[in-house]
Amino acid sequence: MNKRTTVQRKSDREVVVTRTVDAPARLVFEAWTKADLFKQWWVPKSMGMTLRSCDLDVRVGGGYRLLFGADPANTMAFFGKYLEVVPSSRLVWTNEESGDAGPVTTLTLDEKDGRTLIVLTERYPTKEALDAAGTGAQDAMHETFGQLDELLVTLGATAG
Amino acid sequence: MVQHHQTHFNASFAAVADATRRGVLEQLARADASITDLADRFDMTLTGMKKHVGVLELAGLVTTEKVGRVRTCRIGPCRLEEEMEWISRYREVWDARFDALDRVVDELKRKDKLRRRQKKSRTP
Secondary structure, three states, rough: OOOOEEEEEEEOEEEHHHEEOOOOHHHHHHHHHHHHHHHHHHHHHHHOOOEEEEOOOOOOOOOEEEOOOOHHHOEEEEEEEEEEEEEEEEEEEEEOOOHHHHOOOEEEEEEEEEEEEEEEEEEEEOOOHHHHHHHOOOOOOOOOOHHHHHHHHHHHHHOO | HHHHHHHHHHHHHHHHHHHHHHHHHHHHHHHEEEEHHHHHHHHOOOHHHHHHHHHHHHHHHHHHEEEEEEEOOOOOOOOOOHHHHHHHHHHHHHHHHOOEHHHHEEEHHHHHHHHHHHHHOOOO
């Protein structure tokens, strides 16, 4: 099975992430909407962050709140609300921690032969907001064209 | 606008899909060069090099300026590397996340199977 994660900038305000999971859509939806499951994967160890608490009120108009950080003095909150909830197939939520600059995220699950295609679209209000989103605190690293080649292979389908 | 960006992106990808053009970009990242310099360095005809530079120019990866009889090429305003870097970082985060999701979902699948089996054995 192709387990590749693909990322594509669909427009100057939109980025689309896809991945196929070897499980029915209802299980993926469960992992995305139950807090005790969600917190097991949303912040993998390699991200170097600790998810201290996680509240998900998954219903239209319901809110979610994720608290990061080792202790209450160093806490970062991520929060927003759910705009659309269709069990096993669709979830739309806002990301409001950075005020108006946050994206609206749309998750769709498409099940076929017991496997689920995850398509996640993040739509930012402006190009600037999108550009700022991926950068984090890391220094800009100079990429060689060799690495560029690898990326192009990964993104092969994107070029059209 | 959306369409324009997509077109621009495709043009960028197409431009760097060619080994010579990547070489030209690498060369120009080090120093500006004339079409003649580039043709010599890549052992190509002037016409052939003009075509490659034309593709890079269309994608915004290279700009050219003619002074007298010499056309000088330099790295253009399109920051393809920055865009690729951005995507690469974004992908790293999601890749790690989805790997972790896989493990959670596998566990759910296992429990699900167990539940079904128990249910079945209870049915007379």
